[in-house]
Structure formats: structure tokens, C-alpha cells
Amino acid sequence: MIEYVKGELAELTPAMAVVDTGGVGYGLNISLNTYTAIQGKKEVKLFVYEAVREDAYVLYGFSDKQERNLFLLLISVSGVGANTARMILSSMSPSELCDYISTGNEKVLKGIKGIGLKTAQRIIVDLRDKIVTLGITTEIPTGGSMSAPVNNEVKDEALSALAMLGFSPAPSQKVVVKILQEQPDAAVETVVKLALKQIK
Template structure:
């Protein structure tokens, strides 16, 4: 798995960048936010998402990890693929997208090319609980990484089955994952049982 690519910028368009990494040119699809962040620079570091399909091997690049986490959340929504997620991230900055989702502004989200009202509503419903905004700055589930969302969901489900209320379970699990982001689900549950 490629986590990031760092190198010189060989070619740059608003939709794609070719990063020269030791003589090997990687064609990376980017959003307008990332384009703005790397425009005018001679080199860059892009956080990568690899989309490997039967007929294609596509790289999506992001100027920061937060934008990549939002991209991963967006493509987890049914009906949203890589290009649509990139289109959303081109139309809205990560902070704006977090605000649109948390304020349930489907009208603004459907102004993005290729997004209808039903898709906009699905994005909001699916991601509202995963995205929280704090004092204008956006944080994903209290700083939780997208890959921790699965551990979070499993731990909360297990604690709920054990008879604990979902709301306090969610709070305790989120705190534990902030302290130990790489903790496996078993450890999270054990720590949560001590605190509940």
C-alpha cells in the first residue's frame, strides 16, 4: 500500500499532478483544494489512496491527511465513487464539507456536479455521526482516523450488547481511541469496561 508520494512536480493541472519520484512519474488525481495547496511549488508530498480495479489502477492524492480521511468517508457512502468524492472535495474545502454535513445542508451539497438530492441526503445521513465540527475547525469523530471508525463501531456495538447505554459507550470509546489510536477492538472494549 502506498501511504504517500514525495517528489518533484513534473506536470500539474487542476485535476492531475505527475510527481517525479526518483525518475518514476506517478500520475495522481487531485482535488482543487490540493491543486491550490501545491500550485507554484517545485515539489510536494501527497497522501495517497489507491483504487485498484480490474481495468484500472488509479491514485488519488491529497495535500493533507484530513482531506484523505474525508475522501475515505465519502467513498464509504453507497453510490459515491472516487471521482464523485473528488468532485465534492473540489467544490468544498474539508472544513466547509464538515459544516455542510453537520448542519445537514443538503441544498448546498446538491449544487456539486453529479450530486442529486437523494445522494446529498444519503451522504449527510451516513456521515453525520462520523463528522463533528469544533469551534470552526473540523475534527473527524473527535480526531479519530477513518480506519478507527470500524474499531469504534465494533466496540460500541459490543458494549451495547453487554447492556451499556450507547451514548456513554460512544463517549468512552472515542476517548480511548483519541489516547490510543492504534488500539485493537479487544483492548478498546477492555479499557471501556473499566471506565463505564
């Protein structure tokens, strides 16, 4: 299994990167997010997903693990193939995608080429809890106002503790973020105790 390819960026288009490693040029399918991230660089490191089919062996490259994790989650959804997942990740940033899934915004997902209403709904239902569990979601937006930054370390530990206690990640995330916005210096134990009283 190839974990990543590191070497000289020999060729780059918005859909493909060729990385020269030890005299071998690896052609990797990329999203627009990765294209933007590596544009202008001479040396690159791309995390890899290998798609092995009867008629083809295709490599997909990602500038960071977060994007690859999202790609893997997307292709786990019934009806979403590798090219569709790449299309989704080219249409929006990983944080935007997480926000749309977290808030159940099927309208935006449905607007992406190749995604129908049922597939958009399936993506939201299948991945809403998973993106929180994996820690690759951003704060769930509240009421359209700019949310104050929160202590991610405390947030992650509190969410992990609540998950172990059997609470669903999505409602836990909302409550924990709200507590940390009101009490930025709260310790993990305090956040968990307060969250236990507030999670419905």
C-alpha cells in the same frame, strides 16, 4: 499499499499532479483544494488513495490527511464513487464540507454535479457522526454569528470522554463548543460534567 508520494512536482493541472520520485513519474488525480495547496511548489508530498479496478489502477493524491480522510468517508457512502468524491472536494474546502454535513445542508450538496437529493441526504446521515468522531470537523456554526475560537485540545478530550460514555458525537459537539465559548479556561473534567447536564 502506497501511503504517500514525495518528490519533485513535474507537471500540474487542476485535475492531475505528476510527482517524480526516483525517476518514476506518478500521475495522481487531485482535487482543486490540493491543486491550490501545491501550486508553485517544487517539492511536494501527497497522501495517496489507490483505486484498483479490473480495468484500471488509479492513484488519488491529497495535500493533507484531513482531505484524504474525508475522501475515504465520502466513497464509503453508497452511490458516491471516487470521481464524485473528488468533485465534492473540488467544490468546497474540507471545513466547508464538514460544516454542510454537520448542519444537514442537503441543498448545497445537491448543487454539486452528480449528486442528487437522495445521495446528499445519505451523505449527511452516514457521515454526520463520523466526521466528529474522526476529529475532522470544525465547530458547528451557531446562528450565523462568528463563533469564538475554543481550546481544541480540551474540546477533543471532552468529546472523546463523552463518546466513551455512550453519547452521540453531534449533540455533544454543540454542547461542548458552547461551554468552551462561555468558559474558555475550563478543564476537561469541568466541561464533561457541564455537558452531562446539558446534553439532551
